[in-house]
Amino acid sequence: MPRRSAPPPVPDRAAAHPPGPAPAPPRAAGAPSETTAGVPRQPDRRRRAGRAPHPPGATRRGVRVVVRGARDEPRVLGLAVAVSAVYGAGTAAAGWLLGRTTDEVLTPLFAGEPGVGRVDALLAGLALTAVAVVTAVAVALRRMVAGRVFANLQARYRRRLAHQYLRLPIAWHHRHPAGQLLANASSDVEASFMIFNPLPMALGVVVMAVVAAVAMVAADPVLALVGLLSLPAMVVANIAYQRAMSPRVVRAQALRGEVSAMAHESFDGAVVVKTLGREGAETRRFGAAADRLRAANVDVGRTRGAFDPAVEALPGLASLAVLAVGAVRAASGDVGVGAVFTVVYLLAVLASPVRAFGWVLAELPRSAVGFGRVRTVLDARGRTTWGESPLPAGGLSLQMRGVELAHSRETGEDLDAGEVAPRRRDGEAGTAAPGSGAGARVPALRGVDLDVPAGSTTALVGPTGSGKSTLASLAVRLLDPDSGVVRLGGVDARELREGSLPSEVALVPQSTFVFDDTVRENITLGAEVDEGRLRGALETSQAAEFVDALPDGLETRVGERGTSLSGGQRQRLALARALVRDPRLLVLDDATSAVDPAVEAEILTALRRPSAPGAPRPTVLLVAYRRATIALADRVAWMERGRVVDEGTHEELLERRPAYRHLVTAYEEAALAADDGRSTGAGAAPAVAGGRR
């Protein structure tokens, strides 16, 4: 069913809707469709489009999801089913009671027979009212409790996924696109357990159908047979309906995701679109996607248009058949008006609720697919293993020996085959990309040997893409090498005790992640930090001034829903985050690129000072391009294509490494060339290695 912004009506009783709009299954009761509500920050077209609606065996696997959910929430689900049974019984009982009233009170009363009076009518009315009250209460409880089952399961699995994300190693994160992981926790969890919304009702309808069948048989077995034959027909028609709808709805949903992703991308790149004058081309591209969505939605509408009236007509036709047979049976004196009316009325009562079966069965495959994705994450193995060694006291050295690491080329594991092929943009050149080999790995580090003595400052220099950032991640054990060893203070990082690193070793990455929280929380990240140290970190990172200028100072909310910070401010925040911990090893991955050069020099000078008199100087590894930055380092490690090919002082490297000289003096050379009045290409383009995440 199409996504709805609020839960659709669930017809409990013979809710006869006008033609056209069909009561849709109770999707997302309580939760407005979350993919639209939460505005997907990272629309992932490939994934959204790649939903296979009915993989083989999906229904069976869907049943397993139901069993699993039932095990997780046995009590609440049990309660939901119980009240739903009361609702089913009450609804049918009302029909039975009405039939009895017709036969035993109304017919004699209307015929003026003696022995039946107004009091009997009143009593019948009271009985009907009592049943109505019980049913209404049961309906209210059923909806509340069923909604709670869904909400609980959703919350339970969202939590479990988030915990798993926090547990799995960084290398696993790098293999999976963020958009996919977010969808796992939002729409996939939603899809997995949506079935628990209609499930209790469907089970209640079973009770309703049984009670109704008994009432019908009691009224007249022949009429009951006519009426009951229509019930399976209604159920089958509903299942066929849902089965026909499901793939179409899924497809429309996928295309809706595609339209959304396209709009996101196009608006994100609005400046480029404008400068290239591609507004028209973009509109055509978007228009084509909107048109595909239109066609898919119309397809949904046509299917619905064909099935809906047929499904709605069935009970009507059955009622008419009961009337015809009832008239014959009445003529032969076998039944009275009450029996005919009972059966007709019960049919009308049952017509809508039996649809719940269709919803449940339609949800099964979707549950299976959604939960399959959730399980892939929950079952993902591999976690960072730790040893027992403590981190040695004093200055901390960093050593790497024969370190090799390859990144997966293709991020993300395709969970199911793409259904909507990626479309090419118009005006593009050449042919589509060849299918890149899944699982292919691109080496980023090819045998790194590196020595950073305790208390020293080492600059890591190399051309774009030579593996510097990967090396930085290894230094603080965000990643483990495929082979080789990383030693901190002489101890293999894998032998260290869990939790020993974050307080002693800090990495300031190229781009800063800002949490949706206050400045203070962004720096302390929950750690107990006294005010003086916080202040000191802010001063050292040159962040104090802009933080004080914020409306609420340290308590100003930043990030997603707070004040947005400039690139330089974010970098200084990240520095303060690292410095407040007084780390013994500090790794700066081009972490001051957005800071003014003069400010950078002050920061770097300050952070090399010991945190307290007598304390060892922190060991610093910094990725840098600027000569002034490099000048602050005791030593320089020169990287090329995933290897540290030389180590030494700046002067030594200038002397013996032409590539190094070329890189760090490029501007001076260019200036000299300009002074000489020659403006030719400055030498051959430097080598750029291809390693990337």
Place this chain on the structure above:
Amino acid sequence: MSAPAAPTPGGTRIAREAGDGVVATVRRGLALSPLMRRGLLGTLLLGVLATAGRVVVPLATQRTVDAGINGPDGPDPGLVLRIVLVGVVVVVATAFVSYLVNRRLFTATEAGLAELRTTAFRRVHDLSALTQSSEQRGSLVSRVTSDVDTISQFLQFGGLLLVLSLGQVLVVSVIIGVTSWQLLLVVLACFVPVVAFGRWMQPRVSAAYSEVRARVGRVLGGVSETVVGADTIRAYGAETRTRARVDAAVEDQRRAQVRAQTLVATSFSTAVLGAGVVVAAVVVVGALLGVDGDLTLGQLTAVLLLVQLLTGPVQSLTEVLNELQNAVAGWRRVLALLDTPVDLADPGEDGRDLPEGPLDLRVEGLGYAYPGGRPALSDVDLSVPAGTRVAVVGRTGSGKTTLARLLTRLQDPVSGRVVLGGEDLRRVRSASLRGRVAMVPQEGFLFEGTVRENVALGREGSTTEDVHRVVDELGLTSWVEGLPDGLDTRVGQRGEALSAGERQLVALARARLADPDLLVLDEATSAVDPGLDVAIGAALERLMAGRTSVTIAHRMSTAERADLVVVVSGGRITETGRHADLVVADGHYAELHRAWSSQMSPAG
């Protein structure tokens, strides 16, 4: 259409919602989508017809009971058979009409909404860069996606339901009233409180749902921290804290969801109660009437079945009102976007084309201020002969980027004008402007696809050979060869599979392919390593020989080699001239240059 507000200088804001009332909004929305209006009246008439068909079973029951079974001459199966046959024909005909209604409705509304989506999408791109950025990206996207979806939802479900329900309620009420006005009063007495309660509940339910939506957003935000911030969380051992935050957000959302569900359940079960009580009341009152001979048994059964036709509309009232509210809000947001005046109008047919050949650039009394801000540029005058290489230098926030945006007409100036090749930019046709002027912003934005596809965007109809050529010309061949799949390497969403420097390289190649007569570079190689930066600079210089270029320089080496250096400070041009002359003049430029030089050479 309300008259669009006149474009205010310096960009406009997109209103959150258009200010029209419910009826006016629907009317305007329909007026904007002619495809949606087509055949609407016919669809509604057919819908009413289909509604009318629904009363056939109750009426057939009544005739069967009164005339067929309890008739004066006893049961009459022949008569009942005739009644049933007529009933079957009507039911089947009704089903067919319903099918037509659905088909027509979906076809028309979807056509209209696709049209609306595309129109709104185009409008976003016609706004100036500033107006675009005044709006959060997600909100802009939702105006062409989920907002339109809520309209579609409403039109195809609740909207039609509302219209037809009214018809159904009316028809059924009339039939009941004709049968027995007393019973009609009983029915109304039971349902009116339910309807009143539903209407009273609706805003509360609606508020509960917005609360759920807000919290869902918070949950997603929390989960995204565990994913996007994984490196930071791990590096700083912030797992416990993050876990607590996510758990709290999840629990908050669960609570809100249960609360909303409780409200809905209450509102809904009231309708169920009303439907049950009305049956009891009709039975009692009907019996009393029957004793007095005012009602037949058939009439009573018919009323009992007819009442069932009322419960559906009553039960879904709250729901439909919610949908209506959402749809109107969605429509208002789309309308607000369409109401935003195009502040960067293409002169179209009336415009001029840029003259052939090299372009000279003249800036006259240029001034610009961001809305509510201090002037970003004031009284900027500049004359650049065709073929000149201009370098613009100045501190962060001095107005360099604003100047670049005005020169390329990403925004229009508040005062003064930009004259390119003798034509005021505002009078140049968009196609001519974008074909001759290229700009590379600092953030090299890439579209999902391959490197090749992204470069090829530079010029419509370019070939793979063209792409290879520009890569070669810029000296990027060895870089491309180092990519996993060369030119066919996929760049990921927004180019995130490449590093910031690599994205800039692709953007540069794209601009080079455009082969512009005016090239504006806004710190376009700031994230590239120095060696490559210099090599590209040299290549560009060679390739742009004889053409005009304006480079916002992040490194003084660019200024050293430029034909003309423009120093911007505090939104004004403070110095112009050649590098050598400016160094001699020993002003602001000389100071900037000295600071830079000292950073480049090792201290001491």
